[in-house]
Amino acid sequence: MKRTWWHDKVAYQIYPKSFYDTNDDGIGDIRGIIEKLDYLKMLGIDIIWVSPIYQSPFVDQGYDISDYYAIDPAFGTMNDLEELLEETKKRDMYLIMDLVVNHCSNQHEWFQKALKDPEGEYGQYFYLRKGKEGHPPSGNYRSYFGGSVWEPIEGTEYYYFHAFAKEQPDLNWTNPKVRKEIYRMINWWLEKGVAGFRIDAIINIKKDLDFPDMEPDGKDGLVSYTKFVESVEGVEEMLQELKQQTFAKYDAFTIAELFNEQKAVKEYIGAEGCFSTIFDFGPHLLTLGEHGWYDAKPVDFKEWRKTIFEGQLKCGDIGFEANIIENHDEPRGVNTYLPPHAQNDAGKKMLATVAIMLRGLPFLYQGQEIGMENCRMESVEEYNDINTKDQYQLARSMGLSEEEALLCCYRLSRDNARTPMQWSEEKNAGFTKGVPWLRVNPNYHRINIESQIRSEDSLFSYYKELIALRKSAKYQEVLTYGEIVPEALKDTELLEDHSDRDVIAFSRRGDGKKILIAANFGTDEVCLSLKNIQKITVLVSNMKEVFYQGGELRLRSCEAVVLEII
Incomplete structure (x- = not known):
């Protein structure tokens, strides 16, 4: 694996609208990020992602962009953004932005021109098709946010395609003019x-x-758009062109949101891959129901453990994935991956231990x-997220009561991660003096x-x-580049088989060192038998005392340890 500048770094996602508000309008802003850079350092x-x-009508919280070259006034000005870039560089930090180029806003100049002349130049910037006898064109796909992917253009026989909300028309990547415009914009930001x-x-x-039409998977006669995406071949060619025309020219760091796992990892990451890295969404996929939130089951610990290790091992020595337990599109990780008995301080530290010690790029979310933690809302009206409202209505249509449907939202809504950052005990958690x-x-x-800083x-x-340990002179090499060896699925060199227990254990090996990470997610104390051990050194523990004697490591419920093994 070719070593690169970002491998030993730690990343952090900021959701600006909820991070810190400096002008008391109830919305976080760029100046709020500037003020908190020292905290992040x-x-x-x-x-920092x-x-x-960008300028947006905020139908989907800014992922519907109406001008790629402008900062939305809700967040500040381009001068603010340029100051943020300067301040991050002063602190030896790196700023990355979101790149949303599958679709834009229906308020974008290109789409407005396409509406006026569907058969003209800008009509080719999107997927515009004539309907069939008053019905949508072929392609009976259900959009990610519900309903058909085809939206009629009023006063015409045309429909336009949108994989997400109807306010987010998909850009036509087969049009070289569209690709040229996108590449020009990306390079403008990199410059x-x-x-x-x-x-x-x-x-x-x-x-x-x-x-093509596909076999419906619901009573609405539609099929999940994901199935259409998975049936399409050749996206790598487009992604490689994107890389060569933009990112590769600047040694830019890129991290992609990819969910389909049928392609080899080497297509996406590593020296020859399309991107620097991708997120490991394997754990998140365990939270999804077959048809929606209403039939989603709690995450099973052993399935989660298996998925974590599969995600780690599939990369081999090709490259790194980014390890996350939450982001702006997911509920809070402590509510999702910790069993009820572990949703406390010890359990949160236990989850942190696993997340930060895995091989790959640690990616924290604000x-x-x-x-x-997740936030209970008293009614669906308190939610802002378009996807949550859709899933609530779906749950009700499937016979769930209002209380049951709201419970689904409490467990899985994206708004759980979007509630304002909790800075202090002051009113509105110190996020704003206005109305959040x-x-x-x-x-x-x-x-x-x-209170936690104190x-x-x-x-x-x-x-x-944990982060300091990863970056320490003594352990940075092994905790960055060391291989990962699962120690919880079979009888291994270090540990006797304990796969039937709610324990996750793995070692990081390299630079002449062996680091063992073990965590007990169960309710009962467990004893792990270590083999051929001369000495252990406790590097990190979430409890005040570690019990190890005669080759037996005793882990209390919610206990996690990081040990150097000799």
């Missing part, structure tokens, strides 16, 4: 000093232009470092940054300790 963050701040991009929904850019755009989680009196025993301090 103190935590140990190197790379800022979710969309401005952006270090790279998180690339949104990029697998969707390749279409089968015949848009509030994760203090253990922010989304409800503040009322538990901010108990969970906030100000405590050496807090989750924030624990994350700092």
Whole structure:
């Protein structure tokens, strides 16, 4: 694997609307990010991904872009953004932005021109098709946000294609003019000093232009759009052209949102891959129901453990994936991956231990470092997220009561991760002196940054300790490039078989070192038999005392340890 500048870094996602508000309008802004850079530096963050701040009508929280070259006034100005770039560089930090180029906003100049002349130049920037006797064209796909992917253009016989909301028309990547415009825009941002991009929904850019009908999977006569995406071949050719025309010229860091796993990892990451890295969404896929949130089951620990190891091992020595437990599109990880008995401080530290010690790029999401939790809403009207409203209605249509449908939203809504950052015990968690755009989680009196920074025993301090260990001169090599060996699925060199227990254990090996990470997600204490051990050194523990004697490592419920093994 070719070594590169970002391999030993730690990344952090900021959702600007909910991060920190400096002008008291209830919406976070760029100046709020600038003010908190020293906080992120103190935590140990190197790379900052800022979710969309481009001009947008905000139908889908900024992922519907109406001008790729403009900052939305809600967040500030281009001067603010340029100052943010300067301030990150002063701190040896890197700023990456969201790149949303599968689709744009229906308010974008290109689409407005296409509406006026569907058969003209800009009509070719999108997928416009004539309907069939008053019905949509072929392609009976259900959009990601529900309903048909085809939307009629009023006053014409044309329909346009949208994989997401109807306000997000898909761009026609088969049109060389569209690709040229996209590449020009990307290079403009890279010239401005952006270090790279998180690339949104990029697998969707390749279409089968015949848009064939597929077997319906629901009573609406539609089929999940995901099945259409998975049936299309050749997206890698488009992605390689994108890379060569933009990112490769600037040694830019790119991280892609990809869900389809039928392609080899080497197509996507590594020296010859399309991107620097991709997120490991394997754990997230375990949270999904077959038809929606209403039939989603809680994550099974052993399935989660298996999925974690599969994601780690599939990369081999090709490259790194990015390890996450939450982001702006997912509920909070502590509510998702921790069993009820472990949703406490010890359990949160245990989950942090696993996440930060895995091989790959650690990627934190704002509030994760203090253990922010899902937020209960009293009615569906309190939610802002378009997907949540759709899933709520789907749940009700399937016979769930209002209470049951709201419980689905509490477990799985994207708004769980979008509630305002909890900075202090002050009103509105110190996020704003105005009226916050989304409800503040009322538990901010108990969970906030100000109190955790003051405590050496807090989750924030624990994350700092884990990150510092990864970056330490003595252990950086093994914790960055060392191989990962699962120690929880079979009888191994280090541990006797304990795969029937709710324990996850793995070692990191390299640079002449062996580091064992073990965590007990169960309710009962367990004893792990270590083999051929001369000495252990405790590097990190989420409890005050580690019990090891005579080759037996005793782990209490919710206990996690990082040990150097000799």
